[in-house]
Amino acid sequence: MASIRDVAKYASVSVATVSRVLNDKGYVGAETRKKVEAAIADLNYRPNEVARSLFKKQSKTIGLILPDIMNPFFPELARAIEDTASKLGYTVILCNSDEDEEKAQRYIDVLLQKYVDGIIISSNTILEKTIRELNIPVVCIDREISKEIPTIVVDNKKGARMATRFLKEKGRRKIAHIRGPMDIVNANERCEGYREVVSGEQWFKESYIVNGNYRMETATEVVLELLRQHPEIDGIFAANDTMAIGAIKAAYQHGLKVPEEISIIGFDGIALGKASIPELTTIEQPLYKLGQTAAKVLIKLIKGQDIEKTFYQFNVQLVERDST
Amino acid sequence: MASIRDVAKYASVSVATVSRVLNDKGYVGAETRKKVEAAIADLNYRPNEVARSLFKKQSKTIGLILPDIMNPFFPELARAIEDTASKLGYTVILCNSDEDEEKAQRYIDVLLQKYVDGIIISSNTILEKTIRELNIPVVCIDREISKEIPTIVVDNKKGARMATRFLKEKGRRKIAHIRGPMDIVNANERCEGYREVVSGEQWFKESYIVNGNYRMETATEVVLELLRQHPEIDGIFAANDTMAIGAIKAAYQHGLKVPEEISIIGFDGIALGKASIPELTTIEQPLYKLGQTAAKVLIKLIKGQDIEKTFYQFNVQLVERDST
DNA sequence: TAATTATCGGTAACCGGTTACAGATAGTTT
DNA sequence: AAACTATCTGTAACCGGTTACCGATAATTA
Structure with missing residues (x-):
């Protein structure tokens, strides 16, 4: 050349x-x-972009660290980030951390060695201190680590309230919640939102909240058990769509018709929800918008421009389909 | 630093x-x-990896050009590629081409400027000549462009025959096929496989083959129309899982029970198939293996080692679930 | 003892860009 | 005509690594 x-x-x-x-x-x-x-x-x-990078100490590249691109929640985010970055002249390096802090740290080291200009990360294990020591801009998406670090999320608690209230409005009287992992902030917030709506109800029992891990198979198992323990349950708010689909499966296996005998609502608004039968009612996150914002904010920071705020919280939207 | x-x-x-x-x-x-x-x-x-790259003219980075990471077929491939590359000391830049040759070309230019050591691409629009002129190793995955370029695919025709025969064995007598886009080799091969099995049947009509575009909504529409035209149809082989799910939806909308009144089989073995209700019977591709192989082969080429062959064709496997 | 060889370490050029600084030219002002 | 300024272009150092090549030392051999 x-x-x-x-x-x-x-x-x-x-x-x-x-x-x-x-x-x-x-x-x-x-x-x-x-x-x-x-x-x-x-x-x-x-x-030659490499020679340029060496001198400028900037590579026009950003790192994207996600738990797992195979998790159907992330592709849309990744797509939005890549689209936006690409439009602004940046390239995206994809990393799968598997929620493993050590792995994430190794990726971060490699990214730094390659002079990436910034990092977008979705993690709950990484420490704020670690991030601050990187000396390059970092934006958190979906998972929040600290108010100091620019973060792009949705109003989880509000969404959870919307979901739970919606089931009530649909006439459901015994509403359970499958929550996400304890160490993920958004799972706690969603659980909290559910609690706020049901805690006043005289029918509410602590055992209506069961632990999931955001995965389908586990959700099917725990919901099956839940339905055995509590045959009175007629509504389920799952903390994410994947688990909601697992819950639908469990309901079928338990001989319940969805939505006739039990209503199920999810959270996230991933494409999967439109593929299930019945299609899933859900609290939809503006996923593309989130990714886009993350990329825009990060690139602003890279360019040294200042950003309006450090905490971007987007609204969610209830999308009624056929599972409620 | x-x-x-x-x-x-x-x-x-x-x-x-x-x-x-x-x-x-x-x-x-x-x-x-x-x-x-x-x-x-x-x-x-x-x-500093950038300084090293400049001198070595190698960046320990590979480019991955996919049509769209949001297409549920690709995340598993991407994951496998990233995993393997990472283990071998390489980093992956993600690009979404949207099946647009110009866009792909722009990405390729950027990747070259960044000294990527090789590229894995899934495309049917890019030309062999273009690829050869890059002067860096390129591996094609899922879509084949030329026998000259190392390619990782499955035996589509065989898979299609397996799917169609399976429906016959299940007692289905009027089996339709929703095919994929005309310009994608694997879609043609799958259609060909279907043809081989049904062309001898006296019931077979050309109009049992309908055009899809690998997307769900379109599949639902065309299948709905197909069922109106041909109420006798009792089996559908969809050229990919996404369309198969669209077909299930259409069947339901048409008032048919799956699998009681109509059997539906897909192709690919994506995670989505396990999320649908009923779960999808499909011809499963060893997706992770494909991605892994692509990365391994590419990196071998990068290192100047020679590879056993230029055409890697993997076997598919019929996974019977509940839609047949 | 002298010559040879293996081992070790340093100097400086190179990869391909960017940019501070200086020199040259042309046009304008006094 | 001299001085000054605006415009234009070139030289060379720099970014942070790698490596060819050379010289020095120590160990081995004749």
């Missing part, structure tokens, strides 16, 4: 001049500019 | 020596090595 020196020679100018044309910086005479542009075109020259 | 010169100064040696220790190359005395290692530890030094 042609280098800037080849172009300079071809156009009979110096490399500095070529660089000036390339970056539209400093004085370049009209004639000279034309010569250089012709040379660039003739040689099909593309500046 | 500390540079190699800082380490050299701290250890009172030259940068060459530090580099030798770092890369275990050339003679370094035991004493000297210890000093250098101590310095590296004390200064918490990590070599």
